[in-house]
Amino acid sequence: MTDSRATDPDESGPTAGSPAGAADLAAMRAHYVAEGIAEADFPADPFEQFGHWFARAAAEAADPTGVIHEPNAMVVSTADAQGRPSSRTVLLKGYDTRGFVFYTNYESGKARDIDANPHVSLLFPWHPMARQVIVTGTAERTGRDETVRYFRSRPHGSQLGAWASAQSSVIGSRAELDAAYAELAARHPEGEQVPAPPHWGGYRVVPDAVEFWQGRTDRLHDRLRYVREDASAPWTLQRLSP
Ligand SMILES: Cc1cc2nc3c(=O)[nH]c(=O)nc-3n(C[C@H](O)[C@H](O)[C@H](O)COP(=O)(O)O)c2cc1C
Numbered sequence: 001m002t003d004s005r006a007t008d009p010d011e012s013g014p015t016a017g018s019p020a021g022a023a024d025l026a027a028m029r030a031h032y033v034a035e036g037i038a039e040a041d042f043p044a045d046p047f048e049q050f051g052h053w054f055a056r057a058a059a060e061a062a063d064p065t066g067v068i069h070e071p072n073a074m075v076v077s078t079a080d081a082q083g084r085p086s087s088r089t090v091l092l093k094g095y096d097t098r099g100f101v102f103y104t105n106y107e108s109g110k111a112r113d114i115d116a117n118p119h120v121s122l123l124f125p126w127h128p129m130a131r132q133v134i135v136t137g138t139a140e141r142t143g144r145d146e147t148v149r150y151f152r153s154r155p156h157g158s159q160l161g162a163w164a165s166a167q168s169s170v171i172g173s174r175a176e177l178d179a180a181y182a183e184l185a186a187r188h189p190e191g192e193q194v195p196a197p198p199h200w201g202g203y204r205v206v207p208d209a210v211e212f213w214q215g216r217t218d219r220l221h222d223r224l225r226y227v228r229e230d231a232s233a234p235w236t237l238q239r240l241s242p
Pocket of ligand 1: 070073086087088089090091092102103104105108109110111167168
């Protein structure tokens with residue numbers, strides 16, 4: 001997808017009030033010329049539709065001239081018990097009709113938030129394709145078997161890294177982290193099975209809404225959102241004003 005966005009030279013001039021030498025953020029905007037999306041083309045459930053868009057994003061990533069890097073990178077937003085939000089990028093490692101799965105440390109900041117408040121959102125920022133997908137739902141831990149299966153598929157170094165890092169805790173220095181890793185590497189040489197840490201595992205985000213956003217000209221974007229009352233209810237497709 002090479003022509004999903006184009007820059008309008010008429011809109012690149014300076015804006016009053018912007019500091020000299022700074023990027024002119026007020027005038028910085030892309031013009032979307034992408035094809036629209038229609039309700040009639042959308043399947044009954046959002047997972048199938050996600051599969052179509054994900055396949056496009058992944059094909060872009062696989063193509064050396066493609067515009068997407070790490071199509072499975074998504075922004076996970078959580079909120080703590082007081083409603084204070086935070087966001088970070090993680091990698092989608094699986095999805096099916098049960099939900100969207102990522103792996104992390106169960107003692108990290110995001111995990112503490114989820115323990116207090118399971119409501120989360122996921123955002124896939126496929127900007128170069130003028131697309132984004134936003135999922136809202138609740139996060140639940142994957143079963144231990146599923147976690148262990150995925151952990152075993154990770155490279156040896158990443159397995160050790162999961163043990164070496166008390167994710168999101170304050171540490172004294174980089175040297176401290178490197179020493180912890182070196183000690184683990186000596187204990188578990190390459191080729192040896194590393195057990196999955198008990199404080200590490202997956203979350204499955206079970207969606208209650210999935211929005212597909214397609215950028216269009218004149219900011220008249222297409223937004224189609226699947227919603228359902230609960231995980232056993234059927235999906236309804238809605239069109240949202242841009
Ligand atoms: C491209 C990218 C992919 C990442 N993937 C993961 C991931 O799959 N799991 C994870 O725990 N952190 C991942 N991170 C690091 C997180 O963004 C974050 O720094 C970390 O999870 C700690 O977040 P927290 O303190 O909010 O819990 C990734 C970061 C980037 C930039």
